[in-house]
Amino acid sequence: MTQENAFISIRNVNKFFGKFQAINDVSMDIDHGEFFSLLGSSGCGKTTLLRMLAGFESVSSGEIYIDGQPMSGVPPHHRPVNMVFQNYAIFPHLNVRDNIAYGLRRQKLSRAKRREMVDEMLELIKLPEYGDRKATQLSGGQRQRIALARALILKPKVLLLDEPLGALDKQLREQMQLELRALQRTVGITFVFVTHDQEEALTLSDRIAVMSDGRDLQVDTPTRLYESPVNREVASFIGTMNFFDGTVKSVGSDTAVINVDGLGEITAPACTVSLLAGDRINVAIRPEKFLLTDQKPEGVQNCVKGHLDNAAYLGERSHYYVSVEGISQPVAVSAQNQSRAGGTEDRKRPVWLSWDNAAIVVLKDA
Amino acid sequence: MKPDSYIERTNRPLQFYAVLFLIVLYVPVLFLPLFSFNDSIYVKFPLKSFTFQWYLELLDRAPVWASLMNSIKVAVTTSIIATGFGIFAAKAITRYRLPGRGPVVGFIMLPLVVPGIILGVALLVLISQLGIRLSLYTVTVGHIIVCLPFAIATMIPRFEGFDKSVEEASADLGENAWWTFWRVTFPMVFPGVLASLLLTFTVSFDEFIMAFFLSGSDATLPIYIWGQLRFPQAFPSILALASIILVVSFILVFLGQWINRGAGAGSLESTKNT
Ligand SMILES: Nc1ncnc2c1ncn2[C@@H]1O[C@H](COP(=O)(O)OP(=O)(O)OP(=O)(O)O)[C@@H](O)[C@H]1O
Ligand SMILES: [Mg+2]
Numbered sequence: 036m037t038q039e040n041a042f043i044s045i046r047n048v049n050k051f052f053g054k055f056q057a058i059n060d061v062s063m064d065i066d067h068g069e070f071f072s073l074l075g076s077s078g079c080g081k082t083t084l085l086r087m088l089a090g091f092e093s094v095s096s097g098e099i100y101i102d103g104q105p106m107s108g109v110p111p112h113h114r115p116v117n118m119v120f121q122n123y124a125i126f127p128h129l130n131v132r133d134n135i136a137y138g139l140r141r142q143k144l145s146r147a148k149r150r151e152m153v154d155e156m157l158e159l160i161k162l163p164e165y166g167d168r169k170a171t172q173l174s175g176g177q178r179q180r181i182a183l184a185r186a187l188i189l190k191p192k193v194l195l196l197d198e199p200l201g202a203l204d205k206q207l208r209e210q211m212q213l214e215l216r217a218l219q220r221t222v223g224i225t226f227v228f229v230t231h232d233q234e235e236a237l238t239l240s241d242r243i244a245v246m247s248d249g250r251d252l253q254v255d256t257p258t259r260l261y262e263s264p265v266n267r268e269v270a271s272f273i274g275t276m277n278f279f280d281g282t283v284k285s286v287g288s289d290t291a292v293i294n295v296d297g298l299g300e301i302t303a304p305a306c307t308v309s310l311l312a313g314d315r316i317n318v319a320i321r322p323e324k325f326l327l328t329d330q331k332p333e334g335v336q337n338c339v340k341g342h343l344d345n346a347a348y349l350g351e352r353s354h355y356y357v358s359v360e361g362i363s364q365p366v367a368v369s370a371q372n373q374s375r376a377g378g379t380e381d382r383k384r385p386v387w388l389s390w391d392n393a394a395i396v397v398l399k400d401a
Numbered sequence: 402m403k404p405d406s407y408i409e410r411t412n413r414p415l416q417f418y419a420v421l422f423l424i425v426l427y428v429p430v431l432f433l434p435l436f437s438f439n440d441s442i443y444v445k446f447p448l449k450s451f452t453f454q455w456y457l458e459l460l461d462r463a464p465v466w467a468s469l470m471n472s473i474k475v476a477v478t479t480s481i482i483a484t485g486f487g488i489f490a491a492k493a494i495t496r497y498r499l500p501g502r503g504p505v506v507g508f509i510m511l512p513l514v515v516p517g518i519i520l521g522v523a524l525l526v527l528i529s530q531l532g533i534r535l536s537l538y539t540v541t542v543g544h545i546i547v548c549l550p551f552a553i554a555t556m557i558p559r560f561e562g563f564d565k566s567v568e569e570a571s572a573d574l575g576e577n578a579w580w581t582f583w584r585v586t587f588p589m590v591f592p593g594v595l596a597s598l599l600l601t602f603t604v605s606f607d608e609f610i611m612a613f614f615l616s617g618s619d620a621t622l623p624i625y626i627w628g629q630l631r632f633p634q635a636f637p638s639i640l641a642l643a644s645i646i647l648v649v650s651f652i653l654v655f656l657g658q659w660i661n662r663g664a665g666a667g668s669l670e671s672t673k674n675t
Contacts, residue, residue, distance in 0.1 A: 089573060090572075091569055091572075091573075110572070110577075111569070111572040111573050112572045112573070112574075112575045112576055112577050116573075117573055117574065118569075118570070118573045120566050120569070120570060122564065122566060124564065124566040124567045124569065124570035125567075126567055126570070126571075126585060127563075127567070127589070128585075128588045128589055137571070137574050137576075137584075138574035138575050138576075140576070140580075140584075141575055141576075185570075185574065186573075186574070189574065189575065
């Protein structure tokens, strides 16, 4: 049943709290040494899935395999995983050193050996002088590192992290992201990382599972999630996306000709979705894939005329909203401010939008 | 006190009420120590001269010492057993999703509101039905029942006050339930345990009704005092004894409250920085 090469395998897992279904038929495979993120809006079941991996919640049906072993019935203290809790769950009655050494009791090590291991960890998390501090006298970022060290010292096969950076301010957060990623490369442990921050997920992860309402929508690399989302939900969850309605006119071997309302006839690249002539479909284009010009561009694959509705100057780039005849929503366009013209656009002037065929994403759900 | 803050400005009527309340509560009690130092066997005004005589007299009375030892034995046993049960009851109540948690808690707390005399009679009937001889053991059983609600009520806020994810963290780091309890739960609720020990000791030490119904030939201190009330010449010494008990009880209870200060609030303190 398991995929032999997957390190963690989640197979058709469901979770019910009473009548409420928190996890709905989720399946995914996580490779060894991977930085894997669970991304989704609040309440979509990320924590629940993580707690099922850790053994704090049972699965209602389905099975989780870690390193080939089925996990149902295995209590948390016998699982080869360790967790960094959302609130860190540092033991308040112990000092930093004892917090980090907590899990070592069962390994029957000599006092000196244990001390050496703790010192190593303190070094790794860059808090070497903090060993004798009381756990309650630490900042949020320091607690987070203690929680990390406490788990890593046991050399788990998998480290589960539940929004570990959620409580930190932006600057510390970005610093910790870098440290976390570097640490993961150093120790080579599989990380399963929960976040609702798409930017964080995109920067850190090897692969991301996008979740919504207890279901996994797409499991893919950051690039593929961004460039080829499988449906409208994923496309709109990650970044900004323009959606257009269209009808399939003809389907070739690796291209499809689509009549898009307002944009005219376009040739879309081959896509994962199987299309039939006459299908009503969704076409999506990212704002930064459009080129905005005052004159009609020469020698481009596609272009359309519109009127500049609105512009927002954001320093390094500007956002434009262009109304195009036949399309209800203004088209969002994002452009780098290479000249200094950025903010001084006069509204309501005619502009041209052009784009490449490669920029087009065809989505199945109309 | 910040007079400019609405909630903290001085409230005359409330202060007056608080003072009046304390007077009504404690003035009658203060008569005990007052007369215990009075050089007369009659408890009436005006006071005569100051004396330690009644306290010294206590030292020579063997039955006082015997009943004191009895009371201490009973109170120590009671406080340990009631607190022990209380720890697990409080853990069960706060940690596990019990069906009908409300009624269960209400049932455990019942001895607080059932008149002692009813509880005492009921236990006496039960014990004599079982053919058990009345002794300090039966008194202890009665006291455990009376003290259990105090123990549980003292410790529940401690258990509720700390985040249960630290227990999960312990399990996650490889400890089973037993070790998690001793390495995490117990140290964290320990102030509550101490407070419960002190409180249940005091309650048992001062308890009269259960002891009255359930003691055999060995009297506890309150029973001894009750017995001595018939003898007028012994009365001032009894006042002295009662004064000592009063002071010691006060100290124990205040100590318990002090140790257990910030149950709940303390846990906020430890998590507020996250
Ligand atoms: N013990 C529980 N009993 C009942 N419902 C629960 C329980 N735990 C979680 N839920 C529900 O399951 C759903 C998923 O919760 P979960 O905590 O996994 O969300 P999440 O994705 O981690 O959200 P957040 O980003 O806000 O942390 C929520 O609707 C929540 O109300
Ligand atoms: Mg969560």
